[in-house]
Amino acid sequence: MRSIFDKAHAQEFIARINSLNHQTQPQWGKMNVAQMLAHCQVPIKIASGALIPKVNPVVKFLFGKSAKRQLVNDPEFKRNLPTLGEAKISDQRVFEQERNKLVNIIREFQSKGPAGLTKKAHPFFGDMSVSDWDTLQVKHLDHHLRQFGV
Numbered sequence: 011m012r013s014i015f016d017k018a019h020a021q022e023f024i025a026r027i028n029s030l031n032h033q034t035q036p037q038w039g040k041m042n043v044a045q046m047l048a049h050c051q052v053p054i055k056i057a058s059g060a061l062i063p064k065v066n067p068v069v070k071f072l073f074g075k076s077a078k079r080q081l082v083n084d085p086e087f088k089r090n091l092p093t094l095g096e097a098k099i100s101d102q103r104v105f106e107q108e109r110n111k112l113v114n115i116i117r118e119f120q121s122k123g124p125a126g127l128t129k130k131a132h133p134f135f136g137d138m139s140v141s142d143w144d145t146l147q148v149k150h151l152d153h154h155l156r157q158f159g160v
Contacts, residue, residue: 014147020120023151024113026160032105034158038089045099046154047108052097053150054115057143059128063096070134078135082145087153094134119147 012019027047034043041049055061065074081087119126124140132138138146 011145012148012152013144014116014151015120015123015144017120019148020116023116023155026155027109027113027116029160030109030158034160036157037159039157041099043158044103044105044108045101046158047105047112048099048103049093049097050151050154051108051112051115052094053147054119056132057128057147058119058122058126059130061096062130063094063133065094065133070136074134074136078132078138078142081135081149082142086156087149089157116151 012022014020014023030043030047032043036042036046039046052061052063056063124144127140127143135142135146
């Protein structure tokens with residue numbers, strides 16, 4: 011399994027990101043490429059503790075643990091899954107800026123390693139191991155890069 015904490019694996023993601031351009035079209039979904047790049051920053055910010063999204067406690071109680079189990083255990087994310095409100099990017103973004111931000115956040119996250127993870131539970135999924143955080147980051151990035159054909 012790839013790890014976002016492994017420098018070579020992080021560099022593979024960065025190379026895939028750098029192969030995108032402002033005209034790259036999605037193979038599914040509603041986001042354009044700049045919106046996707048902004049969207050992909052959100053889970054990393056949550057994992058590092060830089061962002062704490064608002065979550066409906068009833069929805070968390072009913073679905074949080076089972077959703078985590080499914081996302082961690084399935085080989086890859088399914089298309090068109092629901093997302094947190096803070097991760098829904100609908101405004102227009104500047105491709106180069108969002109690409110640079112995502113590359114930088116991946117580099118920073120990788121360099122800090124597991125020590126850079128938040129010590130708090132995930133606001134929706136609950137308690138997370140280092141492996142859970144890592145797996146979700148890898149699968150999420152891979153999902154959206156595949157969405158855009160890279």
